[in-house]
Amino acid sequence: MQARAGTAPRRGTRIDEVMDAIRARIASRTYQPGSRLPSVRAQAKAMRLSVSTVVEAYERLAAQELIYARPGSGFYVAGPVAPLALSELGPRLDREVDPLWVSRQALEADPAILKPGCGWLPASWMYEAGMRRALRAAARTDTAALADYATPLGLPALRQLLARRMAGAGIEAPAEQVMLTESGTQAADLICRFLLEPGDTVLVDDPCYFNFHALLRAHRAKAVGVPYTPNGPDLEAFARALREHTPRLYITNSGIHNPTGASLSPVVAHRLLKLADGTDLVIVEDDIFADFETSPAPRLAAFDGLSRVIHIGSFSKTLSASLRCGYIAARADWIDGLTDLKIATSFGGGRLASEILLAALTDSGYRKHMEALRVRLAQAMQQTVERLEALDIRPWLVPQSGMFVWCRLPGGRDAADLARRCLGEGVVLAPGNAFSQSLSAGGFLRFNAAQSLDARTFEVLARAL
Amino acid sequence: MQARAGTAPRRGTRIDEVMDAIRARIASRTYQPGSRLPSVRAQAKAMRLSVSTVVEAYERLAAQELIYARPGSGFYVAGPVAPLALSELGPRLDREVDPLWVSRQALEADPAILKPGCGWLPASWMYEAGMRRALRAAARTDTAALADYATPLGLPALRQLLARRMAGAGIEAPAEQVMLTESGTQAADLICRFLLEPGDTVLVDDPCYFNFHALLRAHRAKAVGVPYTPNGPDLEAFARALREHTPRLYITNSGIHNPTGASLSPVVAHRLLKLADGTDLVIVEDDIFADFETSPAPRLAAFDGLSRVIHIGSFSKTLSASLRCGYIAARADWIDGLTDLKIATSFGGGRLASEILLAALTDSGYRKHMEALRVRLAQAMQQTVERLEALDIRPWLVPQSGMFVWCRLPGGRDAADLARRCLGEGVVLAPGNAFSQSLSAGGFLRFNAAQSLDARTFEVLARAL
Structure with missing residues (x-):
C-alpha cells in the first residue's frame, strides 16, 4: 500500500x-x-527534472530510511540492511502438530497454498465494500478519533450497538457492562488473567478451538476436556469433571461450535447451568x-x-x-478489574x-452481506460434504450453518x-488432535467449506489417502 | 463517525x-x-418520500439494532436498552492513587478537563494529515490487506522499514528479528510472559513509567526500583540490586526517560552492560x-x-x-517463542x-511533521518551566527534548x-508516587509541556498550593 493521495499522477510517476x-x-x-548523494540541484539537472520533484523523491527515500539527511550538508546513503530471509516464507514441514500448528501454518502460508484447514473465510468473502466505505469515512472523521487513545471501556456508541445486538439474542448487557478489547482472543486472554491462578483447572470441549489449548498453556492452567455431543457438552462427563476437578472456568462456543459445527440445545444449556449451581465455575461463551x-x-x-457467564465475541470471521x-x-463488578x-x-x-x-456494522449493507454469505456458505458446505464423502471422509454431523465440518477419515487413517x-x-x-485435549481425535479433520472449493484440494487428499 | 460515502447528500439528508x-x-x-412498524409502502406514502428512501432508513435502523426485520412480515421495534450510565463520565475522585491512577483519570477525562499530567500529546499535535492520507490509501488497498489476518511476524514491508530505522540508530536487527505487536505495551507484556515466572524480580527505574508497575503486578513479578540519575540508572544501586535480587529483567527507556526527561549517557550505558556480564539479566529498552x-x-x-537487550517501540506518541x-x-531464538x-x-x-x-511513516510528510513538532514542544517546554517556576515548582532537570518535565513541589507539599x-x-x-516503586517521589509531579499551555492549569495549581 502506498500513500499517494494528493499527488497528481504524472508527477507521482516522475x-x-x-x-x-x-x-x-x-x-x-x-x-x-555512507556516501553523499548528488545535491538536489545537480540531480535535477542530470535527470532533467524539476528541483521539487527531486526534493520529494529524496524526502520519500529518507522516510523509507534508505537515505538520510544531514542538516546543512545534504542526503547520504544509509547502511545496508539484510533482505528478508527466505526461511520466513513457505510451509514449515518440520513443525510438530501442536495446538499452534494449524494457525501458524495457515497464517504463514503464501497465497498459492490451499487452506481447507484454516479457520476463516477467503478475504474476498468478507465485507470488503463496507470496509472500504468505513475507511473513507474514517479518513474524514474528527481529529480525536484519528489520534487519541480510546476511553478505558472503549467507544460508547459501539458498546451501545453491541448491547442492542446482545439484547436481540436475549442477553441483557447494558453498555457499561461491555468492554471493548483488541480481539476476541484478547478477550479470552484477559478473562484468564483476571480469574485464573497458575495450576487452576479449566474445562474445555473435546474437541474445541485449538487456540484455547494454546491460551490455557500460556496461563499455566490445567485443561480438562469434556466430550462434545451434537447438542453441547456431554452432561454426565461435565458433572463428573465438576466434581473431580473443581474447575474455575469452562470455555465454549454456544452458537456454532468450533470445530464440530454443532449447536447447543436449550435443554443442555439449562441443565449445564443447573449443574454449575453452587459451584464457583465461571463460563466463558465465545x-x-x-x-x-x-x-x-x-x-x-x-x-x-x-451472573456466572461471560460473553465474548468479535467480527473477525x-x-x-x-x-x-x-x-x-x-458482571458489572468484574468489568472494572478487567479494565x-x-x-x-x-x-x-x-x-x-x-x-x-x-461504521461498517451500522452500514445497512452488513445485514445484506451476511444474508448472501449464509446462502453462499450453505452451497459451499453441500459441495464440500459431497466431495469428502466421495473420498469416504464422513461428516460427524452436517452443520446447520457456519463454515466448519468435522469429519472422520476412512480406515483409521492418521x-x-x-x-x-x-x-x-x-x-x-x-488435523483433529490439534483440537482434542485427550488426543482422541487422531482420525478426524476439520474442513472449512469456504476454503475447500478448489478441486485440487480433493486430488491431493485422494493421492495422500 | 458515520459511513455515508456513496450516498448523494440530498438523499442522505432525507x-x-x-x-x-x-x-x-x-x-x-x-x-x-415489539410492535410492527408501518410497512415501507405506507411509511413512504405518509412521509411523501420514495419507497427506496424508507427502505434504506429501515435497513440502517436495523443495522443499529433499533428495529429488526422478520422475514416476510416486516420491521419491528427492538426492546429498549438502558442508556449509558452517567457514572461512566467525569473524574473519579474516590480512586486511590495507584499505578493506574494517572492513566485511568487521563483516559476517562472528558475533553473539557485539563490534563497536564497525561502522557501523550493533544490530538491536534499528532500527524493528522498523514493519518488521513494513509486511511484514504487503505480504502483503496487490496482485499487481503482489508480482510485477512496478518502473518505471524507481521507486515514484512513495515518490519523492513523498522529494521532500517533501527540501523540508523546503530541497532542491527534484521527484519526477521522484528515482530509486530498490537502496541508498545503489548510488546512489553509479551516479553514478560515469555521470560518471567511468577515471583521473579524485575528491576525498574525509580521513578519509571507507572504502567510498568501495573504490568509487573499483572505478572506477579516483584519490582525493585533503582534510583534514576540525570545520566541513567544509579550504577552502584544497580550493581547492588543485581547482586541481592538476581533479577530476570530490567525495563527502561534509554532515549528520553519517562517521567524525568533524562537521557542515558554513553558511559553509563557501557558500564551498565558490563555489570550485567555473567548474569542472566535481560534488558527491555522501550x-x-x-x-x-x-x-x-x-x-x-x-x-x-x-544479545541480552530486547528493543521495543511504537508510534502512539x-x-x-x-x-x-x-x-x-x-534475538532470533526468542522471536519464534514470542510469536x-x-x-x-x-x-x-x-x-x-x-x-x-x-503508509503514514513512508509518507515524506512525517519527517517534516516531527521536525516542526520538536520545535513546538521546545517552545511549550520553555513556557511551562517558566510558569512552574513562578509557582516555585522546580524542574529536577530541564530536558533536552520530549514532552515531560519532572518537578519538585515547594515546601514538602504532597x-x-x-x-x-x-x-x-x-x-x-x-503525582510522583504513581511512578515510584519506593514511594519516595511524594513531593514530585510530572508535567507534559504540550498539555500545559492553558493558563487555567496554573491558576488551579496556584489556588491548590
Whole structure:
C-alpha cells in the first residue's frame, strides 16, 4: 500500500522514477553506503527534472530510511540492511502438530497454498465494500478519533450497538457492562488473567478451538476436556469433571461450535447451568460465529443473566480479521478489574479500529452481506460434504450453518500424518488432535467449506489417502 | 463517525430525516417495543418520500439494532436498552492513587478537563494529515490487506522499514528479528510472559513509567526500583540490586526517560552492560519516545547487539494512539517463542493497522511533521518551566527534548493530595508516587509541556498550593 493521495499522477510517476533510479544505484553500490548523494540541484539537472520533484523523491527515500539527511550538508546513503530471509516464507514441514500448528501454518502460508484447514473465510468473502466505505469515512472523521487513545471501556456508541445486538439474542448487557478489547482472543486472554491462578483447572470441549489449548498453556492452567455431543457438552462427563476437578472456568462456543459445527440445545444449556449451581465455575461463551447462524441457538449468557457467564465475541470471521476489535460482556463488578488489566497489559484499545467497526456494522449493507454469505456458505458446505464423502471422509454431523465440518477419515487413517503429507503438496489441513485435549481425535479433520472449493484440494487428499 | 460515502447528500439528508423521525417515535413510545412498524409502502406514502428512501432508513435502523426485520412480515421495534450510565463520565475522585491512577483519570477525562499530567500529546499535535492520507490509501488497498489476518511476524514491508530505522540508530536487527505487536505495551507484556515466572524480580527505574508497575503486578513479578540519575540508572544501586535480587529483567527507556526527561549517557550505558556480564539479566529498552529526540542518546540495544537487550517501540506518541501497532526486536531464538505467545494470546496482529502505519511513516510528510513538532514542544517546554517556576515548582532537570518535565513541589507539599484536589477542579495531574516503586517521589509531579499551555492549569495549581 502506498500513500499517494494528493499527488497528481504524472508527477507521482516522475517521483517514482527518480526513487527507482536511486534505489537501483544504491543496490548496485554506484552510490556507496555512507556516501553523499548528488545535491538536489545537480540531480535535477542530470535527470532533467524539476528541483521539487527531486526534493520529494529524496524526502520519500529518507522516510523509507534508505537515505538520510544531514542538516546543512545534504542526503547520504544509509547502511545496508539484510533482505528478508527466505526461511520466513513457505510451509514449515518440520513443525510438530501442536495446538499452534494449524494457525501458524495457515497464517504463514503464501497465497498459492490451499487452506481447507484454516479457520476463516477467503478475504474476498468478507465485507470488503463496507470496509472500504468505513475507511473513507474514517479518513474524514474528527481529529480525536484519528489520534487519541480510546476511553478505558472503549467507544460508547459501539458498546451501545453491541448491547442492542446482545439484547436481540436475549442477553441483557447494558453498555457499561461491555468492554471493548483488541480481539476476541484478547478477550479470552484477559478473562484468564483476571480469574485464573497458575495450576487452576479449566474445562474445555473435546474437541474445541485449538487456540484455547494454546491460551490455557500460556496461563499455566490445567485443561480438562469434556466430550462434545451434537447438542453441547456431554452432561454426565461435565458433572463428573465438576466434581473431580473443581474447575474455575469452562470455555465454549454456544452458537456454532468450533470445530464440530454443532449447536447447543436449550435443554443442555439449562441443565449445564443447573449443574454449575453452587459451584464457583465461571463460563466463558465465545460468540464469534453468531452472525453465521441461520436459526439462533440458545445462549448461556441469556439463560444465566451474566451472573456466572461471560460473553465474548468479535467480527473477525465476518467483517474483517485485519481490523482488530473484540468485546467482553460481564458482571458489572468484574468489568472494572478487567479494565485495569487491559490498561496494564495493552494500555487503551484501538479507538480507530472501533470507529471503523462501528461504521461498517451500522452500514445497512452488513445485514445484506451476511444474508448472501449464509446462502453462499450453505452451497459451499453441500459441495464440500459431497466431495469428502466421495473420498469416504464422513461428516460427524452436517452443520446447520457456519463454515466448519468435522469429519472422520476412512480406515483409521492418521490425520496428523495426512496433514504433514498434504502440506508438502501445498494443502494446509486441520488435523483433529490439534483440537482434542485427550488426543482422541487422531482420525478426524476439520474442513472449512469456504476454503475447500478448489478441486485440487480433493486430488491431493485422494493421492495422500 | 458515520459511513455515508456513496450516498448523494440530498438523499442522505432525507434518509436521516426518516431515521430521526422513527427514533423519536420509538423514544416517545409512539412505536412500542415489539410492535410492527408501518410497512415501507405506507411509511413512504405518509412521509411523501420514495419507497427506496424508507427502505434504506429501515435497513440502517436495523443495522443499529433499533428495529429488526422478520422475514416476510416486516420491521419491528427492538426492546429498549438502558442508556449509558452517567457514572461512566467525569473524574473519579474516590480512586486511590495507584499505578493506574494517572492513566485511568487521563483516559476517562472528558475533553473539557485539563490534563497536564497525561502522557501523550493533544490530538491536534499528532500527524493528522498523514493519518488521513494513509486511511484514504487503505480504502483503496487490496482485499487481503482489508480482510485477512496478518502473518505471524507481521507486515514484512513495515518490519523492513523498522529494521532500517533501527540501523540508523546503530541497532542491527534484521527484519526477521522484528515482530509486530498490537502496541508498545503489548510488546512489553509479551516479553514478560515469555521470560518471567511468577515471583521473579524485575528491576525498574525509580521513578519509571507507572504502567510498568501495573504490568509487573499483572505478572506477579516483584519490582525493585533503582534510583534514576540525570545520566541513567544509579550504577552502584544497580550493581547492588543485581547482586541481592538476581533479577530476570530490567525495563527502561534509554532515549528520553519517562517521567524525568533524562537521557542515558554513553558511559553509563557501557558500564551498565558490563555489570550485567555473567548474569542472566535481560534488558527491555522501550524506545517509544525516539522520534522526539533532538540529539540521539545511545541505545543499549546498539551497544549490546541484541544479545541480552530486547528493543521495543511504537508510534502512539507521535503518529497516532488511536492506531495500535508496536514492535519487538530481539534475538532470533526468542522471536519464534514470542510469536507463538502472540498467536496464543491475541491471534494475529492488526494487519490493517500495520498497513496504515507503514503508509503514514513512508509518507515524506512525517519527517517534516516531527521536525516542526520538536520545535513546538521546545517552545511549550520553555513556557511551562517558566510558569512552574513562578509557582516555585522546580524542574529536577530541564530536558533536552520530549514532552515531560519532572518537578519538585515547594515546601514538602504532597503531590497525591494536590492531584486529588486539582482533579476536583477539572485538572488531571500526575503525582510522583504513581511512578515510584519506593514511594519516595511524594513531593514530585510530572508535567507534559504540550498539555500545559492553558493558563487555567496554573491558576488551579496556584489556588491548590
